[in-house]
Amino acid sequence: MNERAPREFVFELRVCQWAERAWPPNETRECPVVVARQLGTQYRRWDTVVVECDPEGLERRANFGQRELDSDLLHVVRNAPAEWAWYRDALPYPGYPWRYVREAVHQAAGRDLVETRRRGNRIELRRKWAYPDWVERIVAIENKPDLDASAARSLAPQLERDVALALADEVWVATRQTGSTVEPALLEDVPIEAGILTVSPDGAGADVAWLPRSLAVDEPGTRILERPDGGPADHSAARFEYVDVDWLDRKRLEIAERAYGRGWRSYVDSMRPDCRHFRLQPERTGVLPWCDAKECAQTASECSGRCGDFEPEPPVWRTRGWPIEGGPGKAIQRLLDRRRRRVRPGLE
Numbered sequence: 347m348n349e350r351a352p353r354e355f356v357f358e359l360r361v362c363q364w365a366e367r368a369w370p371p372n373e374t375r376e377c378p379v380v381v382a383r384q385l386g387t388q389y390r391r392w393d394t395v396v397v398e399c400d401p402e403g404l405e406r407r408a409n410f411g412q413r414e415l416d417s418d419l420l421h422v423v424r425n426a427p428a429e430w431a432w433y434r435d436a437l438p439y440p441g442y443p444w445r446y447v448r449e450a451v452h453q454a455a456g457r458d459l460v461e462t463r464r465r466g467n468r469i470e471l472r473r474k475w476a477y478p479d480w481v482e483r484i485v486a487i488e489n490k491p492d493l494d495a496s497a498a499r500s501l502a503p504q505l506e507r508d509v510a511l512a513l514a515d516e517v518w519v520a521t522r523q524t525g526s527t528v529e530p531a532l533l534e535d536v537p538i539e540a541g542i543l544t545v546s547p548d549g550a551g552a553d554v555a556w557l558p559r560s561l562a563v564d565e566p567g568t569r570i571l572e573r574p575d576g577g578p579a580d581h582s583a584a585r586f587e588y589v590d591v592d593w594l595d596r597k598r599l600e601i602a603e604r605a606y607g608r609g610w611r612s613y614v615d616s617m618r619p620d621c622r623h624f625r626l627q628p629e630r631t632g633v634l635p636w637c638d639a640k641e642c643a644q645t646a647s648e649c650s651g652r653c654g655d656f657e658p659e660p661p662v663w664r665t666r667g668w669p670i671e672g673g674p675g676k677a678i679q680r681l682l683d684r685r686r687r688r689v690r691p692g693l694e
């Protein structure tokens with residue numbers, strides 16, 4: 347592969363590939379994992395997310411289909427009763443108008459997640475399956491292929507916020523292995539609660555340079571809103587607020603659901619696999635997107651209809667020798683989707 351400047355996007359995909367295959371680092375895997383990228387909350391987006399799952403729970407999660415369940419659907423499926431009941435009796439008041447809950451109940455029925463029936467003016471529901479406890483731990487990884495001292499310094503405030511909030515059980519920084527040991531000065535700049543993972547340039551292996559501390563996800567977290575910049579003239583106080591455990595629990599499950607639905611291969615959904623120059627380049631441990639026109643691994647942002655080299659695949663590719671549903675672009679999407687489903691046991 348043409349190793350142009352180390353590109354964060356490619357590094358990120360390699361970290362995801364490695365995590366799906368080999369998480370946890372330097373240990374034997376005891377539970378299945380679901381890996382995704384670019385997930386988080388409105389305040390913070392992590393590069394890579396690893397959800398460690400209860401094996402049986404993960405299999406039972408498949409009853410609810412491959413698509414993610416958003417917060418409204420989770421409210422319905424987690425509280426749907428075993429026996430028929432009016433939805434307002436069965437579901438706890440969510441803090442917003444009931445008409446939105448009714449909408450979510452219809453949506454859940456439309457996706458075959460619950461059963462509904464009408465009794466006079468009332469909509470009743472009952473569950474098809476109990477929503478399982480499938481999430482054990484959530485691990486957040488920040489990818490910094492070139493983690494020099496200045497990158498570590500600018501990353502530190504973000505990591506300190508992650509540690510204070512404790513939305514993830516562990517926070518890591520993944521960096522590219524250089525062959526030399528990680529400088530002690532660099533370790534000083536990264537909060538000691540965050541782990542450091544060094545990933546081989548081809549993404550085939552990874553080592554632990556520093557072990558993270560497990561964060562107290564079952565206690566209220568602290569959201570740092572503002573902090574002094576630390577300069578000699580800065581006498582301002584930090585501003586923060588507490589975040590209750592219910593909020594943390596809800597957000598963790600929403601993140602896990604998004605990870606389940608999207609996985610990390612969803613990058614292809616925001617690229618142009620229908621361009622004649624797009625292909626998947628095999629590597630030692632998987633495949634990465636590759637652009638024949640640019641002769642490099644393209645990023646999601648450059649691979650769009652606005653790209654100067656974009657050329658739609660010729661219509662003839664879609665009719666001769668290719669599946670009826672479409673040409674190579676569609677075949678690439680199906681291939682990645684099959685691989686995503688393979689690591690979601692229980693899906694049809």
Ligand code: SF4
Nearest residue numbers: 621624637649653655
């Ligand atoms: S030419 Fe542009 S649109 Fe086509 S695959 Fe390459 S980067 Fe993507």
